[in-house]
Amino acid sequence: MVIGAGIVGSSIAAQLPEDVAVTVLDHAPTGQLRGSTGRAPGLVGLFNEAPVLTELARASAALYDDLEFNGERAFDRVGGVEVAFTPEAVAKLEERAELAAAAGLPHRLLDAAETVALAPELIDPAHCVRGLHFADDGTARAGIITAALRKRSNARFVDDAAVVGIEIRGNQVSSVRTATESFPADDVVLASGIWGPVTASLVDQQLPLTPVAHPYVHGPQRPRSSAPTPFVRWPEHHAYARDHGARLGLGTYDHTPQPVPLDQLGQHAEQPWPGELFDDAVRRAMELLPAAHRFPIAERLNGVFAMTPDNLPLLGAFPDIAGLWSAVAIWVTAAGGAARGLVELMCDEEPTIPDLDRLRPDRFADQDPSDLETRALRLYRDIYATA
Numbered sequence: 001m002v003i004g005a006g007i008v009g010s011s012i013a014a015q016l017p018e019d020v021a022v023t024v025l026d027h028a029p030t031g032q033l034r035g036s037t038g039r040a041p042g043l044v045g046l047f048n049e050a051p052v053l054t055e056l057a058r059a060s061a062a063l064y065d066d067l068e069f070n071g072e073r074a075f076d077r078v079g080g081v082e083v084a085f086t087p088e089a090v091a092k093l094e095e096r097a098e099l100a101a102a103a104g105l106p107h108r109l110l111d112a113a114e115t116v117a118l119a120p121e122l123i124d125p126a127h128c129v130r131g132l133h134f135a136d137d138g139t140a141r142a143g144i145i146t147a148a149l150r151k152r153s154n155a156r157f158v159d160d161a162a163v164v165g166i167e168i169r170g171n172q173v174s175s176v177r178t179a180t181e182s183f184p185a186d187d188v189v190l191a192s193g194i195w196g197p198v199t200a201s202l203v204d205q206q207l208p209l210t211p212v213a214h215p216y217v218h219g220p221q222r223p224r225s226s227a228p229t230p231f232v233r234w235p236e237h238h239a240y241a242r243d244h245g246a247r248l249g250l251g252t253y254d255h256t257p258q259p260v261p262l263d264q265l266g267q268h269a270e271q272p273w274p275g276e277l278f279d280d281a282v283r284r285a286m287e288l289l290p291a292a293h294r295f296p297i298a299e300r301l302n303g304v305f306a307m308t309p310d311n312l313p314l315l316g317a318f319p320d321i322a323g324l325w326s327a328v329a330i331w332v333t334a335a336g337g338a339a340r341g342l343v344e345l346m347c348d349e350e351p352t353i354p355d356l357d358r359l360r361p362d363r364f365a366d367q368d369p370s371d372l373e374t375r376a377l378r379l380y381r382d383i384y385a386t387a
């Protein structure tokens with residue numbers, strides 16, 4: 001039983017062996033992605049300073065490469081570029097380039113003119129000093145990936161099915177309950193994203209995950225650019241942008257982190273726009289663009305995703321309950337690979353992804369929950385760093 005049919009639950013269902021009977025339950029109606037997957041603009045940057053995340057991203061991108069649904073491609077290797085405006089930021093890019101080389105990831109440090117040429121609508125020649133280009137990065141349509149994996153899998157997907165109970169016999173999971181039905185189960189995977197702590201609490205387990213609100217805005221429709229544009233990040237300004245084809249999009253972490261209490265989550269990974277706090281952050285991010293390409297905001301999204309105290313997923317077995325597994329706090333960037341890693345653990349297969357033990361869901365056991373939340377929120381502005 002997999003609880004959650006977002007990109008993580010669907011990736012797990014698609015990669016479990018064909019002779020395993022898999023059911024995926026989700027409380028959303030058919031065709032709706034109410035979780036974070038339905039909100040992600042889909043930047044897939046392969047390099048991370050935590051080697052385990054780089055490996056998960058590589059495996060994910062390899063899985064996404066071939067996927068399509070209803071004729072629409074799921075993933076485009078348009079590349080990604082990190083832009084530096086100051087000498088300090090250049091030094092950081094140089095450090096990251098060295099680590100990327102050690103990880104064997106294609107990358108290139110560029111001068112200002114080369115950097116601007118990659119994405120002239122997004123990178124301001126008046127401020128750009130250098131760039132770091134990752135040619136194998138890409139942009140994902142997370143909804144298309146999820147639909148394609150769902151179609152590829154042999155699992156039974158049950159929608160409109162909110163899980164309200166998980167039964168344990170001895171110390172082994174035995175079934176999962178919705179309001180109307182009970183499903184026998186030898187293994188239960190919590191792939192319930194930001195709702196992870198809620199589903200874990202059904203069996204008195206804790207998942208130290210903090211849902212946080214995050215602003216992303218779209219510009220108005222515009223003629224498509226002729227060449228594919230890499231996505232752009234300004235790490236020193238905690239902001240990023242991408243060309244969605246028919247419009248531009250911009251996101252920012254440059255604001256006081258906004259945790260969303262579990263009892264305010266509802267059933268959508270979306271919250272009301274909080275006004276000034278996000279408006280100001282978006283205004284600052286918009287000023288990073290060349291003056292001629294700053295855009296009026298046509299759509300605002302306050303999406304919710306999961307953070308952990310070390311910016312790493314919570315992936316693996318719960319040690320106290322046999323057959324109970326966690327697969328939460330996983331980005332689109334890491335979902336396919338994390339699912340592959342979990343399937344290998346569940347099926348005692350030879351591991352293809354090293355160091356998964358670092359992601360054990362019980363690694364923060366017995367630590368103070370409010371301290372864990374503080375640590376998670378401290379990482380919000382530096383989302384690509386790990387503690």
Ligand SMILES: Cc1cc2nc3c(=O)[nH]c(=O)nc-3n(C[C@H](O)[C@H](O)[C@H](O)COP(=O)(O)OP(=O)(O)OC[C@H]3O[C@@H](n4cnc5c(N)ncnc54)[C@H](O)[C@@H]3O)c2cc1C
Nearest residue numbers: 004006007008027035036037040043163193303331332333
């Ligand atoms: C604004 C925004 C921008 C982002 N940008 C990026 C990005 O650029 N790149 C990137 O890699 N990632 C990005 N992310 C993060 C990424 O979207 C998530 O990490 C990822 O989609 C999580 O997938 P998931 O399957 O774990 O969770 P979800 O997609 O949330 O799926 C969990 C599912 O569990 C179901 N569920 C929960 N509880 C129950 C229950 N009791 N019973 C039944 N079903 C249940 C929910 O209905 C939901 O469908 C972004 C997220 C947001 C919100």
